[in-house]
Amino acid sequence: MALNSTQKKFALAAIKEVRAEHAAYLSDMDDLRKEGYGPSHCFHGTDRWTDYDNICGYCEEGLTLQEMALGRAKHRYSEVERKLHAYVAASNEFGHELTKPLVSEVNRLITRYSSPRI
Numbered sequence: 001m002a003l004n005s006t007q008k009k010f011a012l013a014a015i016k017e018v019r020a021e022h023a024a025y026l027s028d029m030d031d032l033r034k035e036g037y038g039p040s041h042c043f044h045g046t047d048r049w050t051d052y053d054n055i056c057g058y059c060e061e062g063l064t065l066q067e068m069a070l071g072r073a074k075h076r077y078s079e080v081e082r083k084l085h086a087y088v089a090a091s092n093e094f095g096h097e098l099t100k101p102l103v104s105e106v107n108r109l110i111t112r113y114s115s116p117r118i
Contacts, residue, residue: 009114014069016116076113
């Protein structure tokens with residue numbers, strides 16, 4: 001599947017985010033290990049210090065960091081695409097002047113998702 005330039009920007013930003021989040025997670029777990037504790041939670045946030053067998057669906061799927069980042073990027077792109085379609089439909093119905101806030105929202109999302117939030 002070929003990605004367009006916006007999708008590539010989203011994917012690169014998501015990969016940087018996931019890698020940074022994973023590095024922070026490993027650092028936290030290393031600190032716990034030094035104190036003599038096991039991991040308190042998985043990378044996805046599922047608590048491991050419980051009396052029951054907790055199951056993290058993401059852990060069971062065994063996704064790589066790149067696969068998780070690509071999923072995040074796809075979700076973000078679909079959000080932008082959905083809002084863009086809503087803008088086009090609204091501008092056709094109500095005119096461009098009334099729908100300017102929608103286009104600024106789409107542009108804001110593209111800018112936000114194009115750079116990593118770390």
